[in-house]
Amino acid sequence: MTIPILQATSLTQSQQIEMLEQMYRIRAFEEKADELFALGRVHGTMHLSIGQEAVAVGAGAALKPDDYVLNHHRGHGHCIAKGADINFMMAEFMGKATGLCKGRGGSMHIADVERGNLGANGIVAGGIPIAVGVGLSVQMQRQSRVVLSLFGDGAVNEGVFHESMNLAAIWKLPVVFLCENNQYAMSMPVARAFPIHPLSKRACAYDMPGETVDGNDVFAVHETVQRAAERARSGQGPTFIECVTYRWKGHSKSDQQKYRTREELEQWKAKDPIQRFASYLIETRQLTAEGVEQIRKRASDTIEEALRFAEASPEPDVNTILEGVYA
Amino acid sequence: MREITFAEAIREALRLEMRRDSRVFLIGEDIGVYGGAFGVTIGLLEEFGTERVRDTPISEAAITGTCIGAAITGMRPVMEIQFMDFIALAMEQLVLQAAKMRFMLGGKVSVPMVLRTPAGSGTGAAAQHSESLEAWFVHIPGLKVVMPSTPHDAKGLLLASMRDNNPVIFVEHKLLYKTKGSVPEDDYEVPLGVAEVKRPGRDVTIVATSIMIPRALSAATKLAAEGIEVEVVDPRTLKPLDTDTISASVSKTGRVLIVHEACKTGGIGGELAAQIAESDALFYLKAPIKRLAGLDIPIPYNRTLERHAVPQEENIVEAVRDLMAAG
Structure with a gap:
């Protein structure tokens, strides 16, 4: 039995259905990524966000197309939620010349600059001050854009997180700081890494609103981020949101997951954000079970098609290896 | 002017x-x-x-x-x-x-x-x-x-x-x-990656950076009185580096002293020496390439110790004399 979604929402039926499909697309992309790695068809590592899809989709739905996103290493979901073309995204994952970053970035650095996604970051908290700078840029250019800065719970203990929160607060920058608390910074549990709970309490040190929400409830995430985005857009400054969620897979491909129990994982799987959302849509008669299955299938087909595109794409030309170091 | x-x-x-x-x-x-x-x-x-x-x-x-x-x-x-x-x-x-x-x-x-x-x-x-x-x-x-x-x-x-x-x-x-x-009052650029010969000379090339340029020029004036004509080259930008101007000067004089304030080990002097050694200038050398740089110590507080930690004009004069004596 799934845990029900608690929040009502202002989202239209078609928006909700599109959000469900995005969640399925993220899940399918990452399951495919996991499979490709297991088969030895991609090299390198990756960080999967399976179980955290409601954060990416809920937050993404609260943004306008020209708003900015800067995210972290576990960032496939945010990229899809910001509207990336899955073909080019998969091509980047496969290191192909047609990839969003021409095969230079890979899973950990996927960006989609044309859609305001300024890139995933491999350094914990590394993207947070950059998001502040984008916020300053927006403010100085008198634009009405919002910057969504996504990071994990691990980032909240980095020094630059605090420097950045402070700058955004004193200058009232249009930044939404969103912490995806997935319970572990690699193996270090939030319970042992922080003296303060929930983590959103840290916002009070910067006199900005801090909220903790159920990160597996797509409506709760959406509603909270939307409120923060409106606040940012109207010049009232930044907000810190903590979305409580859980990653089902290991930190990366080397993780033997000795730091957690199977029971814990199963408890969280019962709170599957996609199942909860699908059940809600069925219960509210916006979709039938068959309708949900069709959406899941369509998302899966999109990923298969993207994989075909990526596999048919050329490798980067070695003669271009020096390109892009300098402008 | x-x-x-x-x-x-x-x-x-x-x-x-x-x-x-x-x-x-x-x-x-x-x-x-x-x-x-x-x-x-x-x-x-x-x-x-x-x-x-x-x-x-x-x-x-x-x-x-x-x-x-x-x-x-x-x-x-x-x-x-x-x-x-x-x-x-x-x-x-x-x-x-x-x-x-x-x-x-x-x-x-x-x-x-x-x-x-x-x-x-x-x-x-x-x-x-x-x-x-x-x-x-x-x-x-x-x-x-x-x-x-x-x-x-x-x-x-x-x-x-x-x-x-x-x-x-x-x-x-x-x-x-x-x-x-x-300094001209108007708007002008000194392009990045272009070195300048600050003083022409036939006997020894000094490649120096920053504060070492005025010290090298004073040293050159003193050495001229002894009949040693020093050419002083200022790379002005270390990256990009104008290796052509440096190796042309060294090819002309056949002797080179590299001077910088930073610690010698791992300093830019090693790179400059390597660039010269890898160029045709090597064939024109009458004496081994010589480096004069800061001691491999943190900068001390005491005035006398501080002065001795980094190259001064008299050290440059002495190093050039040594170079002339070497071949």
């Missing part, structure tokens, strides 16, 4: 570019009312206001990240790190973010920012306020490194740096700030 100080020349470049390009803004610690720790930005707050001459809290990492974010979204920030030593606090953002963002993102962004920083010893500021760390940045693909030695070059190189579309580390030796020289 009118003479102004090195600090005034930098201020003039900042003022010119801020008047010309509204995207340019200054950001850093105590650059506004205080005018910068060395007075370089005095008067700019009055002309351009607090938004474009932006004082910050003491947050080197976040200031740097802020510049990156602003630079990738249409602004052209010029930041000041109050002492080059403090750049250590900003290394992650500079090295792992600013330098490689363009490359990682497949060339889809550029990072037009300048980091100005006072460097070097001679002020009695001891080990944590006297560093010469330029070699660190020369090693990092994606960064450019500029080290002017005269007011004329400071103005022209800074204008060129602010118009460059890459992150530029602009190193200002503190002892140069009050030195005077002829």
Whole structure:
């Protein structure tokens, strides 16, 4: 039995259905990524966000197309939620010349600059001050854009997180700081890494609103981020949101997951954000079970098609290896 | 032509570019009312206001990240790190973010920012306020490194740096700030990657950086009285490096002394020596390449010890005599 979604929402039926499909697309992309790695068809590592899809989709739905996103290493979901073309995204994952970053970035650095996604970051908290700078840029250019800065719970203990929160607060920058608390910074549990709970309490040190929400409830995430985005857009400054969620897979491909129990994982799987959302849509008669299955299938087909595109794409030309170091 | 100080020349470049390009803004610690720790930005707050001459809290990492974010979204920030030593606090953002963002993102962004920083010893500021760390940045693909030695070059190189579309580390030796020289009042650029022969000579080439240029020129005057004609070459930018001008000079004189303030081991002198050794100039050498650099110690506080930690004019004179005696 799934845990029900608690929040009502202002989202239209078609928006909700599109959000469900995005969640399925993220899940399918990452399951495919996991499979490709297991088969030895991609090299390198990756960080999967399976179980955290409601954060990416809920937050993404609260943004306008020209708003900015800067995210972290576990960032496939945010990229899809910001509207990336899955073909080019998969091509980047496969290191192909047609990839969003021409095969230079890979899973950990996927960006989609044309859609305001300024890139995933491999350094914990590394993207947070950059998001502040984008916020300053927006403010100085008198634009009405919002910057969504996504990071994990691990980032909240980095020094630059605090420097950045402070700058955004004193200058009232249009930044939404969103912490995806997935319970572990690699193996270090939030319970042992922080003296303060929930983590959103840290916002009070910067006199900005801090909220903790159920990160597996797509409506709760959406509603909270939307409120923060409106606040940012109207010049009232930044907000810190903590979305409580859980990653089902290991930190990366080397993780033997000795730091957690199977029971814990199963408890969280019962709170599957996609199942909860699908059940809600069925219960509210916006979709039938068959309708949900069709959406899941369509998302899966999109990923298969993207994989075909990526596999048919050329490798980067070695003669271009020096390109892009300098402008 | 009118003479102004090195600090005034930098201020003039900042003022010119801020008047010309509204995207340019200054950001850093105590650059506004205080005018910068060395007075370089005095008067700019009055002309351009607090938004474009932006004082910050003491947050080197976040200031740097802020510049990156602003630079990738249409602004052209010029930041000041109050002492080059403090750049250590900003290394992650500079090295792992600013330098490689363009490359990682497949060339889809550029990072037009300048980091100005006072460097070097001679002020009695001891080990944590006297560093010469330029070699660190020369090693990092994606960064450019500029080290002017005269007011004329400071103005022209800074204008060129602010118009460059890459992150530029602009190193200002503190002892140069009050030195005077002829500086045109108009807008001109000294292109990055072009060395200059500061004094022609037939017997020995001195390749020197920053504060070592005036010391080398004084030494050259003394040596001329002994009948030794020294050619003094100033690379002006360490990255990109004008190896052609350096090797042409060395090919002509057949002897080369490399002089810099930074510690000898791992300093830029090693790279300069290697570049010369790898060029045809090697075939013209009458004596082994010689390096004169800072001792491999932190800068000591005591005035006498501090003076002995880095090359002085008399050390240069002596090193050239040794070189002449060697072959």
